[in-house]
Amino acid sequence: MEEYLKFNRRLLSDTEATALISKLLVPPAAVVGVERQVETFVLLSRWARQISQRQQHSPGAISMNTSQQQTLIAAANVAIHTLQATSVSQLSGAAAVVFLGSAAGALVSDSSRTLIEQVAETVGTSLLSFQSMQLEQRDQPQAAAAQVIEFLISGTAALLPALTYNADAVCWIFTALLSYLGTITIHESSRLAKSLAGLYPAMRTATTAIAVSTLHHQQQICLNSFYGALRAVLLPSNRCSKLLSAIGTEGDEVNRQTGDLRAAAATLAAGGMLESLARYHQQRPSPPIIPLIEALAELLQHSAAAAAATTVHKNSLNIQQIATGVAVAQTYQACRMPRPTPATLQCCVGTLLDTVLDIDPLLDVLKYSSDTASVGQLSAALAHQAQQHGWNNYALPLQSTAVTQLSQVRLSPEQLENVLDIMKRAAKKTHEQYRQYILQFWTQTRAQVDYHPLQALLEKNFIASMELLMAATMNCNLSSSSRIGKKALSSSTVLCIIANLQFCRVNNSLHYSRLLKGALQSLPQDLFVSSFSTGASTAHIDVVQCLPAYGDLEALIPAHGNAPAWLVDALSASKVQLLCTALTPCCRSLSEESGLDILAPLAFLYLLHPHIATSTSAHTLLWSLMGVGAQHAEQLAPYYVTRCLEKLPLSSLSTSTSSATTTVGTVASELLQHLQHFSQGLSTALATIPPGSPLGLLCVERILNKCSEMVVAGVCWDNLCLAVFNVATQQLLTVDYTLVDAVAQQLQGFIMNSPARLRGRLSEGVLAMVAGTEDCVRKPRLATWYQDLSAATAANVPSFVFNDPNF
Incomplete structure (x- = not known):
């Protein structure tokens, strides 16, 4: 092993190489182990290539002395005998093929033609006689299989130029290689594809x-x-x-x-x-x-x-x-x-996204690297270096070719759909792989180690996908397509791609915004209004299916203190935010299964999300669902009220003024915005339910019960109690007219039973609601009720209430 490592560190002289080879060939081939045989043949092949390259640059010079030639021929005979042995392992045999190919290039002369013919016959026969490679082999079989393929490809490619005088031999050797590859069975297709890539330059x-x-x-x-x-x-x-x-x-x-x-x-x-x-x-x-x-x-x-x-x-x-x-x-x-054709374009896009920009190999390195920072950084650095090599050698040509071809080939709607499906699968895979890594392995220590290689690959993935997306949709002129169904289906696929990849932040925020805006501009402005409402019912199914599963979001994440996934999973939250916003205008066209069974549970989860934009998108989606019809409103409104009230920090209510004040102070702005959304959503539901339904009374009662809990908690919660109470008073303007008196009595009962410190402030909230409404039908009735309420609470009624022209 020491000699092998020494040889790999520098190119030895011919004398050193000859001496080393002679020493390594002393044991009989049958006694030498597989690992030793492989090392020996790889060493021999490098030395033979040196001689071959020297001959190519100075064909007239004597580039190999008698001793070297004898050593090379002896080594070739050993390799031939190794291949002819009945119990030879595929790895040893493949390494022998590598050497024989290099040796044939070095022995190109009329005097060596007999040996070259023997080499060709042995290699071809061995390729045909190798048995199928099985996955049940030990010692990392997938890596061994890939190495065997690389050896055979490089060895055969080196042998072919030495046989140019014999066309039949050339064809036979190459056909034997293809036949052998036809017997390989291996599940690790990505590793196998990487091994095959060497056949192109060979x-x-x-x-x-x-x-x-x-x-x-x-x-x-x-x-x-x-x-x-x-x-x-x-x-x-x-x-x-x-x-x-x-x-x-x-x-x-x-x-x-x-x-x-x-x-x-x-x-x-x-x-x-x-x-x-x-x-x-x-x-x-x-x-x-x-x-x-x-x-x-x-x-x-x-x-x-x-x-x-x-x-x-x-x-x-x-x-x-x-x-x-x-x-x-x-x-x-x-x-x-x-x-360029649609088929070749499809292959380029798929290869770029499924292999070169696949983050799974990099994540595997980062997942199982040592926890120590130095070793982890080394693993990440090596992974980043390999990634950069793959990017420069494969990704750039693929991306450039795909974008150029997309600009040259005008795809039909069917062809565009095929390309977008490839991009959609790749985007979903990237999203899921990174999501699992973040939820299971991400820690503060790993964040310092893993950030740069991951960020670099994710940026390349996002940039390539957005550029491909813009080139494909703009050239196909998706927005002006006359086939509405295809337009909606393709546009929904574009939306799913963007939703899965938008988490890939680019360091240059302007570049990120420009790419994202360019991709979104390819969507028709009336996508979810006109397209879904005109019978393209399958389009929204893709968008709904792109949403994360409810069970996955409810799962507890041990790496994050057993918090539920929906609370700590930023990737799913960003996807839900975008897709909920897109689906909101088309709720009337959604099936009951999609609306009530899939969208509503997800929206209820994210009502309590700490990110304001995400919770707002959940609110707006539920407003739209409850506005579809009475059946939807009656099913969703009660739980909407309960879930919105869970947002309030009631679990932390305490008689301790200092802790409560701190809690309220830090969440006040968020809670006020949440309560505004809550009030608007409840008003939408109560305006949709059938006349005379007692649902409005039930919702107001639940709100007042929460207010009662805050009153009991102490004076430090009075401000929040008043804000929640105002949500209940606003329902007097939307509840069915026949229930106005009943709701008013509920509110009055709560005010009368409140502490004296709150009665006046609660009455002021009622006054603001009555004075601000422009409902000519309800306002006189509400003003009369407020007059009675003021008398009961000994509050003065402002004159402007009775001077209002609508009163």
Whole structure:
């Protein structure tokens, strides 16, 4: 292990490398363990690549002496015997393939052709004979599987240029690799997709070597052989029909994913080959290559169409879609190929949001890092570095390609819906992943460690999503669509995307506001008024389903002192605030299930939320629901009164003047605003209930009972008691006219039973209500009642009450 680490720290001289290799090869191969074999072959492959690179830069010079050549040939024979062994592990065999590919590049000469042929036969046979990789392997099987794939891809790609004189061998080796990838079964599709990504640059390098170093006739044979192998995999007519069918069970999804892995590898290879040939043609125009370039671009279009038409299990990723997205973005950036189509655009958007901008891998690093600050900061820094590497190498080309293609392709409503669905799934996943992390793992210590890498990735996610959203909706001209149903459905999807991602704050607040405003401007102004009321009933279902589940919000969060989730979950609160505001105008079009069973319970929860804007949105939604009709008002009004009164700090009532005064002083402004909303909501409900309903009496009675509790609590609660009492007096103006006298008697009874210190102030509240109303029908009756009340309480009635022209 020491020699291996030493070699990785610096490039050794040929003498040092030869001595080290000789020492490592002393034990028989059968005795050397798997880990030692892998280390040895990786070390050998690096040394062989040094020799190969030296030959490429100085082909006329003698770049390998006899001792080096003998050592390299001996090591190649050991690797061949390792692959031919019946009990070889896949990891050791894959490492041997890596070395043999590098060795073949270093041994390119007529005298070594026999050995290269033997290497090719051994590698191809091994690829065909490897058994399917199972997840039940020990020692981190998913990571081992990914490493095996990376080894085989890089080793095969290094071997192919050495076989350009034999087109049949080239095609056979490449076909064997695709066949092997078709046997892989693994659930960790995101890790697998990352491993496959290396096939694109590998194929680009191999194709460039073939195009540059071979004669014209052999070049055409090799390239056409490559194309034939890719075409056999990617053309839909030659693929298993189940790849394009809807998958209903998770078991079927694993089988489909196996086939998709082979198609994904072929897609990446086609992309790398296309870029290489396009660049080669730009430097050395070659008319015979043009048909092959166009044919490869067509293969990518077929792959994109197949990936876009494939239904993926909810817990899986579409590996072929990811591969197509990477291939399209890279080739488009390099040579503006292939031409943008809705299918390739869909693959680019899905790949960008589902893989490169996925926050789950970063959260995994942060969740399970050590609690010590130094180690945690190191883990976060490494994660941030890996994230930046992925962003620069994959995300930027993907984002640029997707935005550019969106501006070039005018999507139909159906195509726009497909793209928006991808964005909606990705936004929901990001929201849920970050929400779970915040609720379960977030602490003050972690906030200092995790903030920067998380914030950076969330910002990139938000910016990319908003730019894609604006490009898609503006080019499709959603607001002027003549198909109202599609317009409402797409607009509701846009709203759900924004609701799930608005928590991703950007450091530059102006930039954040500009992006958010631009995305919201794509929504029609009359979205929820005209669209829902004209029969687009499915549109609001998406918005309602985007709301968090009631059971999740009621759950207690141990990491936050067992507080309920709705109280400490800022992400869900921001989503509820936006969606409740959007749904408020269309409550009359909502089904009873959506309105009473889903929206109302959530709104009742958030009535007591400490964030004023969130509680206000809950109030306005309930006002709209209670204003739908008498049935809604009768069901919601009693609990609305009870819930609003829970906002009052009655649980902290105390005879201690100092503590009570502090409590009241800190919450007074919030409570006054809450009571204003409460009064308006109750008035809406009482104005909607059927005439003669005793519901108004019940609501006023509950309010007065709370006032009585405050009176008993002491003088320090008098101001709050007066404010709540004024809510009850306002209902004299909205309660059914036949119940005015009954409500007045309730109020008078409370005033008469109140302490002397409160009677005058309570009467002043009644006077302000009577004097301020413009109801010509109720005002004379209320003024007469107030005159009787004043006489009973020995209060003077101001003259302006009787001088009012409406009296």
